[in-house]
Amino acid sequence: MKNGASQPRFLLRGLSYLLSSMNRFDRVTAILIQLQARRKVSGATLAEQFRVSVRTIYRDLRTLEEAGVPLLGEPGVGYSLAEGYRLPPVMFTREEATALLTAEKLAARLTDAPTAQLSTAAMDKVRAVLRRPDRDHLDHLAPHIQVLGPRDQAGRPPAYQQLGAAIAMRRVVRLRYQTAENEAPTTRDVEPISLLLSRHWHLVAYCRLRQTIRNFRLDRILGLEQRTEEFAARPALLQEHWATEARRRPREQVVLRFLHQIQGTVDGALQQLMVALLGSFGLPARRHVVPEHQALPARGRLGPQADPLLRLRQPHFVRGRPGGFGQLQCSPQSG
Structure with a gap:
């Protein structure tokens, strides 16, 4: 009877150990993904994200090192992967793949042609690493997800990618811009800040011609050229711009x-x-x-x-x- 009573306790302890090992495996895998996705990440940030102690994170990092992952640690800054190290393909869950399929549909309808093509190419890479049942799931679902834009996007100028690169590198852009149908196009240098979708795609930028922050519709950009000149951020002016926009539109x-x-x-x-x-x-x-x-x-x-x-x-x-x-x-x- 005594042995019979101890058997359930033994099974519960074994199950608890198995579950904790599985949770730790998932966490270590997720840490590896975080290290690949970011330039540097601190132990405190990882501990907060996974709701464990910093000491537990350090143990997980040692596990990665013992498995041959080349980690670089910088005191007071965080951890990173050695330059040139590449991970094997990451497996996506069915829900993650569905979310990416939705993003592909949005990009195809709401961005320019080059961005839509890049999104499709990226989605093909995702499909390549999916299990066959999940790939079949996407194939069956794809025709039933539609994004209805305000109009045909075929004539949209391929400005999105170029402007995105200029924003990331803080490079001045020279625009040839059509302010209205009955006005002559103007040429101006702008400091691109962000891209905004509100019925139409807009470029929020500091206009050197008008000496203030302006919104430029991407479908009115007739031509653009990225300059080699870099510019400094203008956070105070940008905050003032958004405050003015909020006051300008009555509710x-x-x-x-x-x-x-x-x-x-x-x-x-x-x-x-x-x-x-x-x-x-x-x-x-x-x-x-x-x-x-x-x-x-x-x-x-x-x-x-x-x-x-x-x-x-x-x-x-x-x-x-x-x-x-x-x-x-x-x-x-x-x-």
């Missing part, structure tokens, strides 16, 4: 009242825009402040079934649009 208060018959029509995106659910919904009135250019198209999707009460500071936004928007009241937004 309007919109109240929508929906009939009981269309309750099922209200989707998740529209629920974020709602400011009131009244009557048959049985919920108290709620207000949500949104940009008018988001709220009104959402109202338009519901058609004449909706009985909206729109309160806007700029009623001219809705005048002249087909179909109308129901009863309109104008009042300044409080606060």
Whole structure:
């Protein structure tokens, strides 16, 4: 009886040891990936990421060294892999591969042709190291993921990659830019800061012609040339620019009242825009402040079934649009 009672305890201890060994193996593998992905990483950073002690991280690093991984340690800075050391192909989980497939679809629709081609080439390398069931999973899933852009992207200039390289190296770029269709193109030198997607791709850059930070639409760039001149960062000016942009775009208060018959029509995106659910919904009135250019198209999707009460500071936004928007009241937004 005594031996029978000790057997479950022995099995539990063995299972606990096995699980801890598996967890440590996963952690050591993840540390190896982190070392490959970053130039340097500290033991404290790894300890915080994996929620273990720094001493445990040091033991894991010694395990990697004993396995033949050439680690370089710099006191007060962190650890890195020796230059030229390459790891064998990394195995992706099915979920990670699906996320990368989504990124490929986004790049194909929302960037320029060279970036889309590079994304496809990178995804082919991912597929090459996947297990066959996971590769089949992606092949079955790919036709069912679609990204609908605002328009055909075929004519988009191949500026994305060049501008990305200039941003990373802090190199001045000379742009030939079309400010408007009825104006002559201008040539200007800019200091590229970031790329921004908001309906269109924009380059945020310091314009030396205007002596301020400006946004340039990539589809209006007629030509660009990367210069050899490097520039210094302008963090204070950039913060001031974003603060000005936030003040420049007013947010309007919109109240929508929906009939009981269309309750099922209200989707998740529209629920974020709602400011009131009244009557048959049985919920108290709620207000949500949104940009008018988001709220009104959402109202338009519901058609004449909706009985909206729109309160806007700029009623001219809705005048002249087909179909109308129901009863309109104008009042300044409080606060």
